[in-house]
Amino acid sequence: MADxxxxxxxxxxxxxxxxxxxxxLVTRPRxxxxxxxxxxxxxxxxxxxxxxxxxxxxxxxxxxxxxxLIQHEFTLKTYGELLxxxxxxxxxxxxxxAACVTLxxxxxxxxxxxxxxxxxxxxxxxxxxxxVMLPLWSSYLVRVYSWKLILAKEGILNWVFAELHLTWLxxxxxxxxxxxxxxxxxxxxxxxxxxxxxxLPFMILPIQASLERVPGSLIEASGDLGATPRQAFAxxxxxxxxxxxxxxxxxxxxxxxxxxxxxxxxxxxxLFIGQAVYTHQGTAGNIPLAAAFTVVPIVIMGxxxxxxxxxxxxxxx
Amino acid sequence: MPLDRAGGEGAAxxxxxxxxxxxxxxxxxxxxxxxxxxxGEVRAVDAVDLAIRAGEFFALLxxxxxxxxxCLRLVAGFEQPDxxxxxxxxxxxxGVPAYRRNVNTVFQDYxxxxxxxxxxxxxxxxxxRGLGKAERHDKARRALALVRLEGYDDRRPVQLSGGQRQRVxxxxxxxxxPKVLLLDEPLGALDLKLREQMQVELKELQQRLGIxxxxxxxxxxxALSMSDRLAVFNEGRIMQVGTPEEIYDAPRNRFxxxxxxxxxxxxxxxxxxxxxxxxxxxxxxxxxxxxAPGEAAAPEExxxxxxxxxxxxxxxxxxxxxxxxxxxxxxxxxHVTLSSALGLPPQAGATVRLAWPRSAMHAMDDV
Numbered sequence: 001m002a003d004x005x006x007x008x009x010x011x012x013x014x015x016x017x018x019x020x021x022x023x024x025l026v027t028r029p030r031x032x033x034x035x036x037x038x039x040x041x042x043x044x045x046x047x048x049x050x051x052x053x054x055x056x057x058x059x060x061x062x063x064x065x066x067x068x069l070i071q072h073e074f075t076l077k078t079y080g081e082l083l084x085x086x087x088x089x090x091x092x093x094x095x096x097x098a099a100c101v102t103l104x105x106x107x108x109x110x111x112x113x114x115x116x117x118x119x120x121x122x123x124x125x126x127x128x129x130x131x132v133m134l135p136l137w138s139s140y141l142v143r144v145y146s147w148k149l150i151l152a153k154e155g156i157l158n159w160v161f162a163e164l165h166l167t168w169l170x171x172x173x174x175x176x177x178x179x180x181x182x183x184x185x186x187x188x189x190x191x192x193x194x195x196x197x198x199x200l201p202f203m204i205l206p207i208q209a210s211l212e213r214v215p216g217s218l219i220e221a222s223g224d225l226g227a228t229p230r231q232a233f234a235x236x237x238x239x240x241x242x243x244x245x246x247x248x249x250x251x252x253x254x255x256x257x258x259x260x261x262x263x264x265x266x267x268x269x270x271l272f273i274g275q276a277v278y279t280h281q282g283t284a285g286n287i288p289l290a291a292a293f294t295v296v297p298i299v300i301m302g303x304x305x306x307x308x309x310x311x312x313x314x315x316x317x
Numbered sequence: 318m319p320l321d322r323a324g325g326e327g328a329a330x331x332x333x334x335x336x337x338x339x340x341x342x343x344x345x346x347x348x349x350x351x352x353x354x355x356x357g358e359v360r361a362v363d364a365v366d367l368a369i370r371a372g373e374f375f376a377l378l379x380x381x382x383x384x385x386x387x388c389l390r391l392v393a394g395f396e397q398p399d400x401x402x403x404x405x406x407x408x409x410x411x412g413v414p415a416y417r418r419n420v421n422t423v424f425q426d427y428x429x430x431x432x433x434x435x436x437x438x439x440x441x442x443x444x445x446r447g448l449g450k451a452e453r454h455d456k457a458r459r460a461l462a463l464v465r466l467e468g469y470d471d472r473r474p475v476q477l478s479g480g481q482r483q484r485v486x487x488x489x490x491x492x493x494x495p496k497v498l499l500l501d502e503p504l505g506a507l508d509l510k511l512r513e514q515m516q517v518e519l520k521e522l523q524q525r526l527g528i529x530x531x532x533x534x535x536x537x538x539x540a541l542s543m544s545d546r547l548a549v550f551n552e553g554r555i556m557q558v559g560t561p562e563e564i565y566d567a568p569r570n571r572f573x574x575x576x577x578x579x580x581x582x583x584x585x586x587x588x589x590x591x592x593x594x595x596x597x598x599x600x601x602x603x604x605x606x607x608x609a610p611g612e613a614a615a616p617e618e619x620x621x622x623x624x625x626x627x628x629x630x631x632x633x634x635x636x637x638x639x640x641x642x643x644x645x646x647x648x649x650x651x652h653v654t655l656s657s658a659l660g661l662p663p664q665a666g667a668t669v670r671l672a673w674p675r676s677a678m679h680a681m682d683d684v
Contacts, residue, residue: 220395221428223415225442225493232416235441239432312432 059291068285078288082296087276091296094273097188098256101195102203102249108196109203109248110241116204117211132201140198144265147194151184151266158183181268191267195256202255203248210244211237242313246305253304257297273297345404346371346497346529347392352401354387361387363553364401369497371406374523374530376540379550380576385533388550389499392531394418406496421490422499425506427482429474435461435485436470442493460488463522480511487519491526498523500532504539516543537577541565549573565601570682574599579652581605583678587641587649592619592675597683602636602654604677607663608670618672623651625667635662639669 015023025032061070062077081087116128135143149155161170174180174187181187214237222232260274271279273293281290308314349367353360362384369375377385390396391403394415403410410418421442429438436457437444443453461467464484474482483503490498500519504512520543523530534540540547541561549556549564549572557569568574574582583591583598614620623639637653653671655662663669 215426215428217424217426217428218430220393220415221422221424221430222441222445223395224393224420224422225489226416226445227441228416231445235445236430 055291055294058287059295061288063286063288070287078292081289082292087293090271090273090276090293093270094257095300097192097195097272098253100192101199101256102252104192104196105200105203105252106207106245106249109200109207110245113204113207113211113241113244114237116208117214118216132204135197136201141261143198144194144262147190147197148185148266151190151193153183153185155185185266186268188267191263194262194266195259198262199252199255202251203245206247206251207241207244210241210247214240239312246308246313250301250305254297254301257300344371345369346373346406347531348402348404349388349391350402350404352388352391352398352403354384354391354396355399360553362391362398365553365555367548367555367558369529369531370546371529372527374520374532374543374545376532376534376544376547377550378534378537378540378547378577380535382552383550384553385535385548385550386501387553389422389501389531389533392497393420393422393499419493419495420497420499421493421495422501423483423486423490423503425501425503427474427486429482429485429489431474434471434473435466435477438474438485439488439492441489446493457488457492460492461485463491464488465518479506479508480515483507483515487522491528495528497529497531500530502533502535504534504536512539519543541577549577551576567679568599568681571597574681581651582681583649585683588678591621592678595678595680597681598678599681600651600673600678602652603634605651605653605671605673607653607655607659608672612670614672615674617675619675619678620670620672621651622668622670625663625665625669626650628662628665630657633657637662637669639671 025035058070059078060074060076061072062075063069064071082091112128112132116125120128150157152158158167158170161167170184173189174183179188179192181189184190184193218236218240219232222236223229227235258274260272260278263272264275273296277290277293280286280293345368347367347369349365352362352365352367354362365384365388367388377388379385387396391398392405394410394413394417398411405418405420430441433441436454439460440448440453440457443456448456458467458470461470461484464487466481466484466488469477469481469485474485477485483506486503503519504515507515516539519530519532532540532544541564544561546558546560547564548558551572557564557573559567564573564577568577568580571582574580579602581600581602583600585596585598588595588598608614608620621641623641625637626640627638629636633656635655635657637655639651639653641649641651651671
């Protein structure tokens with residue numbers, strides 16, 4: 001009898017509503033995709049981009065100097081304010097710092113990422129991921145404050161230099177104009193070191209991912225065709241790793257541009273963009289100027305990506 | 318050595334290279350002396366002696382893991398031998414890195430640079446040597462014409478089909494005019510029709526250029542049809558070196574007989590029962606013929622009677638398995654290949670009489 005039941009039903013029909021629903025989804029993959037994508041698209045479109053747009057809009061308003069109230073009329077007055085020397089100074093300082101941090105972290109991250117992608121296997125690879133990610137699991141504030149202690153005049157770094165009889169070297173470094181200061185924790189060098197430490201993982205991981213996708217045979221092929229290791233690096237490895245370096249530098253650059261905690265805790269009292277935004281929208285209540293300051297990193301990143309594309313950074317994608 | 322060399326000259330190189338049996342030092346392109354390469358406990362290459370002649374199309378044939386690719390990588394310079402000595406055109410190459418060897422490789426996965434156009438890929442070796450843009454593009458275009466891939470200069474590798482990528486890889490390896498071209502299973506990723514076409518083209522190209530080709534393959538048909546000589550590898554050792562005919566007609570041992578083509582390996586007692594003592598023998602299935610009822614065998618022929626146990630149709634040929642009587646021949650099954658043009662074969666279960674020339678039974682080393 002079981003045979004008869006099997007032969008009579010070439011297609012199984014019926015079942016509950018949920019089953020019918022899943023049948024519909026399986027046969028119409030686009031519908032499934034729409035259902036899966038709708039919530040994140042709403043989030044991204046309305047909440048994320050919408051608020052960004054509202055922020056941009058704010059930068060075209062201005063603040064009444066007497067009443068301190070926001071005037072909801074389109075004007076470029078706030079941007080005029082942004083371009084005043086004191087504010088330009090802040091922008092220049094922040095962009096220079098971000099560029100230095102990005103270059104240094106790329107230089108440090110590349111060898112680590114290269115080792116992890118090409119040589120580390122099994123246990124060593126796990127150790128690599130752990131070493132890179134572990135700092136990210138602890139509190140950002142705790143790490144910044146511990147760096148303040150490390151860099152302080154009474155800190156371990158000064159002690160190490162003293163034990164090595166190299167205090168003079170540190171003094172020479174701190175005597176340098178602009179980047180120097182009374183101690184490492186109150187100088188741009190200190191700010192730079194802490195930025196470098198905090199954002200380094202964001203540079204290592206994308207570079208490692210891009211190097212991971214370069215087959216070993218490509219490097220062998222370049223050697224086979226006569227390229228010395230240095231030439232192979234310049235013509236094959238670096239161009240193929242470039243999308244990863246650019247991705248990493250987007251992180252380090254934009255994170256440095258926007259950060260206001262590190263320069264407040266470690267460094268001289270001079271403002272960075274993040275701090276300027278913080279003061280203007282909080283203490284001063286000048287939301288239009290804060291918004292205009294926020295536009296600066298967006299514009300800079302736009303130009304940066306445009307330049308990177310022109311240079312062919314994404315050709316390997 | 319210009320790339321567009323005349324056809325006649327190249328042919329002369331290949332024909333005279335097949336004649337001499339012990340090549341002189343000058344005529345040897347690649348020489349291996351007791352070369353070994355171990356990976357931990359694995360002896361990938363174990364005491365290999367080999368002399369590949371200049372201008373020869375030489376195949377390294379063997380199953381995967383037999384050491385043939387490691388041998389190729391030793392020539393290219395991607396691996397260094399643990400023991401032994403390697404020479405390329407009389408020059409010792411131990412300790413010489415790949416980029417200082419005048420040897421180029423066509424990789425199994427082609428290894429084309431994804432961030433460069435076809436033309437830049439092919440011109441890569443010339444760019445490394447510091448040639449000007451116009452000159453290197455000119456030479457690269459000629460190399461592409463040589464492999465019959467024109468009009469794709471500005472494409473990227475991802476925009477090409479497998480066969481086109483293969484041609485780019487070939488042009489890229491040839492543009493620097495290497496003394497030896499190494500090919501690591503270059504046709505493995507192509508479909509059957511394209512593979513057959515490329516076999517012919519590669520052979521023609523090699524004859525035209527007169528460059529020594531060393532070709533790694535696990536496909537015995539490919540090795541037989543393309544190479545001037547070949548080495549059969551198994552477990553890191555060379556089983557036999559010779560021309561395709563030598564290897565096919567006179568396999569040295571059980572492994573070669575089984576790996577190169579298919580063969581009936583006749584155990585010594587079977588060979589003895591069939592035609593007197595000959596030791597371990599190989600008998601190619603196509604050498605066996607079917608005797609018509611009442612037909613007498615020629616005097617130099619060996620005759621056996623058996624029952625057909627299976628029958629397979631392969632288009633041009635039919636393959637029969639014939640069980641010889643268990644009483645005298647300990648249950649041996651003979652495989653027989655018959656041309657399909659011969660008409661209807663006997664059915665399974667039928668009793669047939671088989672005959673083959675005594676000379677078709679080739680004695681082998683019993684290892």
